[in-house]
Amino acid sequence: MTAKNNWKQFLHRYKHIWVLSYILIYMPWFLYLEKHVTKDYHVIHTALDDYIPFCEYFIIPYLLWFAFIAVTFLWFFLYDTSGFYKMAAFLFTGMTIFLIISTIFPNGQDLRPTHFARDNIFVDMVKALYKTDTPTNVLPSIHVFNSIGVCVAICHNSQLYSKKWIRYGSLALGIFIILATMFLKQHSVVDVLAAGCMATILYPVVYMRESRKAADLSSQPIKG
Incomplete structure (x- = not known):
């Protein structure tokens, strides 16, 4: 009874927690694409991609992305319900657009x-990544889009934003993750720009709507 209670x-x-059920939509759809888009x-591919050299050391920030997203998502889930809903709306909308x-x-x-x-351990890690991750379904880059989304969520939380090491640390990690997608040859510049454009479009839809409502309410005359 105690466990049940x-x-x-x-x-x-x-x-x-019901929001997390989105994974039941995303994963089957994504795995289907990974299996059938071969x-x-x-x-x-753009000419600019050819000027970006391969650099295996970027595997570190690339893999840190998974922890970056998971830890931030968990923090918002536990401590900021409103921010959690906004971040989930932002990320899941973009991820659905990516699937479409x-x-x-x-x-x-x-x-x-x-x-x-x-020939080093970082190259070995990249080879392992290439074996497990297909070079398909890359536009727009979810690595890039979700990194932007997490950084935006952190900036909109006063508790996290007030801590400089979190504010600047998350921004630096986000930038390195974005660079990693190109230097590891996981994504084209086009994929990165597309993710940035999608984030730019979704940002006012998800985060600025309440600000506009608050501004409209504050401009209304007070009735006596």
Whole structure:
């Protein structure tokens, strides 16, 4: 009974856990695309990509992305319900748009090197990444979009934003993650720009709507 009561208390306190059910939509859809988009896809490549050198050391911030997203998501889930809803709305809307684009416009890239100039543990980590992650479904980059989304969420939380090491640390990590997608040849510059554009469009929809409402209310005359 104690375990059952604890679970009920948890659900009562964290009712917003239902938001996480989105994973039941995203993962099957994404895995389907990963399995079926293997040929006859549009190659995303621009001349600028050829000027960006491969650098295996960027595997560190690239992999830190997973912890970055998970830890921030968990913090908002536990301590800022309103911010959690906004961040989830921002991230999940963008991720759904990504799935739709990948479905109607199958895409991939041909940037990955076949030979490596160096042989070290970081190159081994990149090789392992290449084996587990297909070079398809890259537009827009979810690594980039979610990094932007997490940084935006942190900036909109006064408690986190007031701590300089969190504010600047998250911004620095976000920048390195974005650079990593290109220096590891995981994404084209086009994928990165597309993610930035999508974030720019969704930001006012998710985060500025309440600010506009508050401004409208404050401008209304007080009735006596």
